[in-house]
Amino acid sequence: MSQVPLSHILIVSTALFFIGMYGLFTRRNMITMLISVELILNSVNINFIAFNKYLYPDRLDGVFFTLFIIAIAAAEAAVAIAIFINLYRNFHSIDVEAADELKF
């Protein structure tokens, strides 16, 4: 079984990154935006794993980074959802356009 070339994996992760970015810019729903952020993080995870596997197969640095990112992403999701709940209580909506009072 021949190995998948590195460039394919990088194309997937780049596609994932820009899909996430697109979602972050276009979606108004905060939960979808959170999902988009997760996509961006996962694209980074894929990069770490891929570079670890293809460039330094005898080391585990990339894997550990990925593990940390997953843990932080989980914590971030918890904090973000807590913020969404509070926003919903104040604005009765989870639309980001509704929460634009913190400005000049």
Place this chain on the structure above:
Amino acid sequence: MPNYAYIALIPLLPLAGFVVLGLFGRRYLQRFSGVIGTAVVFVSTGLALWAAYQYFFGTGSTSLALRSHPFIMLKANWLPFSPHLSIDLSAIIDPISVMMIAVVSLVSLMVHIFSLGYMKGEERFATYYAFLGLFAFSMLGLVLSGNLFETYIFWELVGCSSFLLIGYYYDRPTAVAAAKKAFIVTRFADLGFLIGILILSFQAETLDIRTLVQRLTEPGLQLTSITGASFLGISAVSWGLSLVFIGGAGKSAMFPLHIWLPDAMEGPTPVSALIHAATMVVAGVYLVARLFVLYGADPGVLHIVLYVGAISALLAAVIACTQTDIKRVLAYSTMSQIGYMMFALGSLGYTASMFHLFTHAFFKALLFLCAGVIIHQVHSNEMQRMGGLRKTMPLTHACFLVACLAISGIPPFSGFFSKEEILLAAYRANKLVYFIGLFTSGLTAFYMFRLYFSIFWNKPPEGHPHKILLVESIPLVILALGATFAGFIPFSRLMNPDGAPEVGSVFSSMAIAPVALALLGIGIAAYLYRKESDRPAKLASAARGFYTFAYHKFYIDEVYLFVTKKIIFNLIGRPAAWIDRNIVDGLMNLIATVTARISAGIKGFQSGKVQDYVLYFFAGIAGLAVLFIYIYT
């Protein structure tokens, strides 16, 4: 040498009185404030008189030769800047300072007692006594200070308390204006004093008066022609002395800085007696006397002192003849008498000047206190509203007459002796000034008796006798005794600039001319004002031009107004205001406007929309990425 350490208490007790009355007087001590203030000054006066007795007459009193060297007491190092420059606080003991503390505290005590009756029922009674205490402290400190910088501090303090007391009736616009005028004019002159102090102390490298005088009069030092330090062809020391004299002239109301003194009469009358007649206004004379050895060694500056004094004496006497406000007449007479003291110093008559200062304090304070009693009786300052008061106010009449005789120089009252010595000194020094002084003494007698006859004769007596309060009559009697007998004190044996006993020749033929002139002046005044008549009016219209000129005080006030309002305000004030408003303020406004504009332009970035921030964030990342790629490839 006897111990004079207690002398520090003399100024400090009134200061304590000021602090207590100033802090608690109005709320807690309203009724007792007068008694407290008076008691404190009474103790001070007792100490001062004891010090004077001990110094001049007491056992172990120093001989005249020793006395001419002042000694320094209670030296305290206050501001040490460097080993060569430090400002010390000290008390100087020499004949004039001891004489002055006795005079100042005594007159101060008389005024404190008199005010118990005169100011009774005033709303700010406690404040009044607090201010009097402050004044007594500053004036006593001024005469005792043995350091030029210390002198300057107290000099400003007396100016400040004078300002507070002139403006005591702060609801009267005239009083407020007078207080401001007095403060500004004297402050202006004090600038000269300060610069003078700096020049002198720079030359002598010390601020201590005794050391300064010693260093600047060392035989090897050519005082008036120091080649190294001169400006405009005049030596630095001469400049310093002239500038110090400007300060003294401002405080002592010498021409042309006299304009504040007549207006200062807006203050309560006892204040005029204390500050603007007997004590503060002679501070300038005292200052020149304090540095007399320096002035005596500099003939040029001495000439300035001589002529300024003579012009002031004559000018003020002429103006006094035309004024109708009783206090203003007395104010001009004060100015004239201080002019006498100044030109006495200018003609090297140190003892004569101090003697006149001493006797003048008594009779001028007495005149003002009498004027206070009269003003309370008549409820007016104008001479026309008075007349025929000799029956209704016998005690005031007697005291006023004594004071008038004393100031006119009629023997054996005190003014006679001191004025003789001054004229003698002037005769020796400068004939022109001697004749000015002689003429002025005739004028003095004329205007004082014009006042006397207008107040006490002129109209037929009417009304019941005015009851004078005991606290008002005691000071009058004491001062009248002083005005009568102070002349018999052998002054020339008590103080002297160089320690050599001066040859007194009081009862010589020199005395004939001034006394005859004074009697002539009294005679003319009696002829014009003893009975109500149209003679004064006729005389005034005969010399109409000159009379109006003198009545308007030679338009000196108007000249000042012209110079300040028209010239200084227009040529300096307005351009300065324009620069301040348009350039200084404009620069600040420009900075503020630019900042406001920029922030208004960029504040849209903070939109409150999360996705905008995400956009900036990624744009920033992209920008940095491009930058790094550009740099590293």
